[in-house]
Amino acid sequence: MNNAFDLSGQRVFVTGAGGAIGGAAARACAALGADLAIVDLKAPDELARELHDAGTKVKAYALDNSIRADVEKVITEAGPLDALCDCSGYYVKGDWMDGGDDWETLYRKTMDVNVLGPVNLVRAVLPGMAERGTGRIALTTSMAARTAGSTLAVEPAYVASKGGLQAIVRYFARQVADKGIVVNAISPGPILTPLLISANQPFAVDHYPMKRLGKPEEIGWPLAFLCSRATGFMTGAVIDVNGGMAFS
Numbered sequence: 001m002n003n004a005f006d007l008s009g010q011r012v013f014v015t016g017a018g019g020a021i022g023g024a025a026a027r028a029c030a031a032l033g034a035d036l037a038i039v040d041l042k043a044p045d046e047l048a049r050e051l052h053d054a055g056t057k058v059k060a061y062a063l064d065n066s067i068r069a070d071v072e073k074v075i076t077e078a079g080p081l082d083a084l085c086d087c088s089g090y091y092v093k094g095d096w097m098d099g100g101d102d103w104e105t106l107y108r109k110t111m112d113v114n115v116l117g118p119v120n121l122v123r124a125v126l127p128g129m130a131e132r133g134t135g136r137i138a139l140t141t142s143m144a145a146r147t148a149g150s151t152l153a154v155e156p157a158y159v160a161s162k163g164g165l166q167a168i169v170r171y172f173a174r175q176v177a178d179k180g181i182v183v184n185a186i187s188p189g190p191i192l193t194p195l196l197i198s199a200n201q202p203f204a205v206d207h208y209p210m211k212r213l214g215k216p217e218e219i220g221w222p223l224a225f226l227c228s229r230a231t232g233f234m235t236g237a238v239i240d241v242n243g244g245m246a247f248s
């Protein structure tokens with residue numbers, strides 16, 4: 001029987017790869033044998049060198065996911081893809097009620113990166129995947145979409161963007177279910193990454209079921225699973241990975 005978790009020869013496009021969770025997802029996919037295209041606002045060249053030296057076929061690109069023409073260009077350059085793993089994201093900390101005129105700009109930027117960006121990516125990979133009759137799409141939402149930031153005082157823009165993304169997962173899943181393409185997401189709880197550190201807030205980890213924050217690789221591996229052929233009958237799923245902090 002074939003090992004459906006094996007990504008050997010599978011071409012995976014990982015966004016946000018210069019970040020903590022994206023880097024972990026790229027490393028997990030590489031460890032499972034995938035060929036990679038890794039992207040971030042600045043091309044993640046250092047990660048590309050690390051993965052290349054470990055034997056992975058990898059190309060790095062600079063890409064702003066919120067610019068549709070650039071997304072289409074880079075996805076075309078990257079060549080036919082078996083999986084898209086989107087780990088890009090934007091989070092801004094601030095007091096939105098007291099934020100002056102700036103907060104609307106930040107709201108729009110958050111929606112651009114966290115919702116429009118993934119939509120641009122999905123839109124760009126779908127035609128090729130549909131033509132080949134196979135594809136896996138893995139997106140990264142957040143526990144904040146449902147809990148509205150119970151562990152972290154988040155901005156409404158972040159909550160709205162991640163809630164919107166969860167709805168989009170289900171929308172695309174239905175749209176392409178008969179084309180051999182599955183669309184799923186991981187919904188992480190608090191993970192120790194630069195994004196979380198930038199929030200500059202204390203975490204009462206003693207009250208968390210596991211008494212700790214998550215590690216980037218604890219999201220990277222589940223994302224790699226969503227990029228695998230083990231997801232044949234699984235689509236539209238938003239999977240909690242939060243150390244037991246909140247359940248659907």
Ligand SMILES: NC(=O)c1ccc[n+]([C@@H]2O[C@H](COP(=O)([O-])OP(=O)(O)OC[C@H]3O[C@@H](n4cnc5c(N)ncnc54)[C@H](O)[C@@H]3O)[C@@H](O)[C@H]2O)c1
Nearest residue numbers: 016018019020021041064065088089142188190191193195
């Ligand atoms: N860290 C957490 O606690 C946590 C919890 C829930 C969800 N998430 C989500 O996980 C994902 C990864 O976050 P992380 O914690 O690794 O943060 P991170 O800041 O380390 O990584 C995010 C990456 O996205 C990139 N990015 C930002 N705007 C972009 C754009 N317009 N185009 C392309 N790339 C862009 C950044 O450059 C960065 O490398 C995000 O979607 C985040 O919202 C994180």
